[in-house]
Amino acid sequence: MKRRWKSMGKSLKQLTSFLKPYWKQLILVALLSIVIVLMVALAPLIEGNITTQLLSDVKDIAQGVKGAQIQVDVIFRFLTILFVVYTLNAGLRLILQSLLANAIQSATYDLRIAVKEKITRVPIRYYDAHQTGDLMSRMSTDVEAISNALQQSFAAIFQAIIMLVVAIIMMFVIDVQLAWIGISIIPLTLIASRFIVKHSQIGFRNTQKALGNLNAITQENLTGFAQIKLYNYQEETIQTFKKANEALCEYGFKSSFVSGLMGPSVSMLTYLAIATTIFLGANKVLAGAMLVGNLQAFIRYVWQVNQPMSQMTQLSAAIQSSFAAMDRVFGFLNEADDIKDPDYPVIPTPFQGAVSFNHVEFGYNSTPIIKDLSAEIQPGQLVAIVGPTGAGKTTLINLLMRFYDVEKGSIKIDGVDLRDMNRDTLRSYFGMVLQDTWLFSGSIADNIRYGKKDATMDEVIEASKKANVHHFIQTLPDGYDMILNEETNNISNGEKQLITIARALLSDPKIMILDEATSSIDTRLDQRIQDALQTAMQGRTSFVIAHRLTTIRNADIILVVRDGNIVEQGNHEQLLQNKGFYAELYNSQFELAKD
Template sequence: MKEKNVFLRTWSYLRPYKVSLLLAVFLKALTSLMSVLEPFILGLAITELTKNLLAMAQGLPGAQINTPYIFWILLLYFTRALFYEIGSYGSNYFMTKAVQASIKDLRHDLSLKINRMPISYFDRHQFGDMLGRFTNDVETVSNALQQSFLQIINAVLTLILVVGMVLYLNLQLAMIVIISIPATYFSARFILSKSQPYFKKQANVLGDMNGFVQENLTGFNVLKLYGREERSSKEFQKITSELQEVGFKASFISGIMMPVLHAISDMAYLLVAFFGGLQVLSGTLTIGNMQAFVQYIWQVGQPIQTITQLAGVLQSAKSSLERIFQVLDEADEISQVREELSEDLTGQVSFKNVSFQYVEDKSLIREFNLDVEPGQMIAIVGPTGAGKTTLINLLMRFYDVTSGAITVDGHDIRHLSRQAYRSQFGMVLQDAWLYEGSIKDNLRFGNLQATDEEIIEAAKAANVDHFIRTLPGGYQMEMNQESSNISLGQKQLLTIARALLANPKILILDEATSSVDTRLELLIQKAMKRLMEGRTSFVIAHRLSTIQEADKILVLKDGQIIEQGNHQSLLEAQGFYYDLYMSQFSQKEA
């Protein structure tokens, strides 16, 4: 994406609302015209009054104020003011309508884009930085379009109209006004080129700050627990100091423009006042046109000053647009749908010479092979970093294999629609996730077509129905934003019930019972045993007591299967699994 195209690309969002936009521009042009006509109309009145007063002072016969002429000039002035106000209000109304609609479309595109992006993108970017692009950056663009677009249109039209008026009134004085325009423009452009890099860096540092604040607020209890408040404060001060530095440089350099432009305007004003005064004395320029020229000097300076005042807003908007379009330009998940997925999967899964690496030249899984028959329960154990969760990420197509293939019922999963493929899975993660809403809605998330009766049956199967009915409001109880109004173990029970409601072909349980006590763990195991009948299940477990009935236990280490078998055979082998088991249970319990 070329930086110079970001504003041009924004037009694609404004184009659908071009009628409102054109009306806004037309009315703003009317406003500009009425504004430029003001000095000329006043000049007519001043010239006539001056002529009448001089005649009366000289005692010329019949000398008097030309009242009818002055009346019509004042009426013209009032009409001009009326059109000015109508144009000003109308242009703001239609511009607001167009901008807000286009920003809504931009947010919608960002939302759709997020759903098409691979999981790896979110692993590489801070959540707070992503949040900043959706909120701060979009709002910055909205404000810039709302505040700046019409003002820039007004500034450009005012410059054109003023040049036309001064050329009409007096060619010699007009040259002074015209020469001041490029002098002002190139001075402003030079200063802008020096400040733009700092505005861009300011937007990036602001994204870093958002990410830091989000992380620290999320983990605030842990910070308090370990007494890391001072360290966190110092890190925040470091980020804010950098933000202060780049913000100061950006604002200071931009701020130089105003004194420079004022100096150019003042010089033009002095030249017009001197040479215009000489022409008035010589009778080649009327006093009314002289005052019109003086006002036009300020009308030339004001639009350029307006643009420079908006320079900070425009540069911030440009930086924000670059960050937004970086997200929109990210590659989507690769979709190579070549085969249709049968709804009647048996759950036969095969890993064939699978290799995978998150980072190039750092292989995690190498030449991994595994065959799982339909209905089998496969338990996956091993030390941290062995590749257990990575194996599930590959199975779910959160990542694609580097080499080799994973097949389900003979279908290479890379050739299937991700949405259709993932709909065959039920998944309960170690980190329980619920959203703000009622318990019933959270359970229905697993199957949007589920009836109330089916939700209750799933809750009963997960042994969570009784707990729900003891809550205030029962199934209608509202979860708060962080789901902190129930315990972590209770959240896990609800996510298990949600997975049961989905009625999947293949189950994935990533330490699903880690957050419940022993009594509830036994109840959940009973429910899971009934649910797993006839379904292929993958269970990642650290509590080895939960997988003793698994058909096959895979012991992973460094991305390789070092042992496999059932619980009893692995104990008899007295290898790695035996040592792992004995570390959790006493010799007597074993």
């Protein structure tokens, strides 16, 4: 429990830093809240005076006092004051809500930006251990839960505290003895609330986690919908969704039910206090020790003590949900950033493109993948990396791009250790064409221009011509302005691959990486893509990862990776003559091709 309160305090402190830039608006909200509460506290006194005046006039008339009558002018004056108070109160509330909404939404905007920026700074390892849907849930659902709680509770809680203080003061002004009875609901409510919050907060945390899991499953199912239909896994995905949905429903019910006990608890305590107050207060009125209007006002003040307590209990679910959301959002923001770039990064000058791997060792989560890998690549060479699945081929490229840092050994470009270079500078040297063609919803021109933000249209067209995709683009209804849909499935995989090659060529990289770039392409476009890739690699140091060994016969050097080590290296003819592991791989594919 102590650790939980500490965590909540830390989250609140971080949240305050996002609210700080809007402190002027929030102070104005606080001042308006004080004025509003004072007006609300003034109303029972005015109403009580009306009741006292009416009772006094009726009593005088009943006793036959000369000239006794209902003093309408006095009562009307009180009613006018009451009307002005309520009208002004409503107007100030509108202004308050406008100021508060602007401040909260601005802070929420900043929080979303902070999460987005953090996503770009956490190491790749973080994504290996967390689902994309869960991260999306933190950015959208969790941040929205915080925003809603702030919007609903910021002014409400502040006003509740002020109202509580003012109502207690007014009760003691009217009658000290009854005041002690009236405020007895406060400590009893706090005891009940603490007990309930202790048990419900766990449920709200589990609810937020379950919601993140449900979002992850939903995203996964939507992304892989075609595969699900293909392999007839609809029923299994429904059952998986049902289980996640049931968990969310169960945690949501438990947390809401337990949290919902606060409202009835506070109401019961309030009714007991009011009943006791009415009984004792009525005796005082009958004894002439208290005016009936003051008793009426006192009961209203008891309700004004109950009202903030009830407000806080009604907001309890939203507040607890927001604390659970804050734990997730700020927990993510507190994750360690990627390894910092050196203060004085080194740049290979002049850049030639020589790459050396020196006794490289690396593993994911203590599982070794690369064990002791060494190789020397000369500038302009075409390097093929081959080996069975899981041998470490893609890992080698990830290390070269510094998506991960080596654990032992080093990787150097033109003699400069990658760890001594700035990541952005390093990655600007590379162009990549992957098996999974990543394009975004937008025009074809913008997708190609992703390789160079300030590229002119002439540069885009020139890159498309080199990639053998210009003619195809011209045949489309809107040419380069054609919009690719959200799934980018309104063109074929082959054409998407040619567009990614054009994008890579537009960036004019020093080193080209091709990762299974032709593994899923139909034969109709295969030759065009092969020609485009040859153009992309021309004059550059190039790395090719390929399962189809027939596509890398012309490589200058072939690195054969097995169990995290380079077991063979040489060109195609040399490796076949060695009759080693490469020859086994090649011959097995050749036999399969003949079959």
